[in-house]
Amino acid sequence: MTNNHNFEKWSDTMFLKDLVTNPLIEVGECSYYSGYYDNQEFENGCVRYLWGDPLTMAAFDPIKEMGWHLDKLIIGNYVCIAAGATILMGGNHNHHPDWITVYPFASHVEKSYEPKGDTVIKSDTWIGMNAMIMPGVTIGEGAVIAASSMVVKDVPPYTIVGGNPARVIKKRFSDEEIKLLLELRWFDWTLEQVEAAKDILMSDSIKELYAYYKKYILK
DSSP states (O other): OOOTTSOOSTTOOEEGGGTOOOTTEEEOTTOEEEOTTTTOOIIIIIEESOTTSHHHHHHOOHHHHHOOOOOOEEEOSSOEEETTOEEEOGGGTTOOTTSSOOOOOGGGHHHHOOOOOOEEEOTTOEEOTTOEEOTTOEEOTTOEEOTTOEEOSOBOTTEEEETTTTEEEEESSOHHHHHHHHHHOGGGSOHHHHHHTHHHHTSSOHHHHHHHIIIIIOO
């Protein structure tokens, strides 16, 4: 039995490149959404308050009509996004806690809008079930966001964070190992190069992967 978005079972995933149509979303290779349990679309469920879907585009154009600079969602390669994850974007940045009222009066919407900056989820990150990513955050390469976390600030590469607000739990590897991983950047290799290195990638031998990179990728 399928749910409303054609996930037949909990282990099903869908590549984001097959789902994304919004011009404000950029997606890399092999990144996927695992949405069976949450029963919501990626573009209008997991991602929220982002202008660019057909209905909103037909209703108004804040770029042409009001000169707004709209934030983008940029997702790298090999990103894993679990069911229930929420990525909040720029459509609701009209509430100002520094003003007397946070109410967004329609007559002042043009003035009250304030971009937060692009939300960037870099390659090889894992966004856990029911995690929430706030606008303008950058999540570094290889980071892990624990289930039900609230990410309100940038996350360093290869770091596990969790909680509300999310805090660093630990680094996945040593500083020296992280430096090597950020140099070799396996997730930017060609699909053929990744396929050939899978046995090493699915191990904990960073030194072996670095040696492979020096021998075969840099040749």
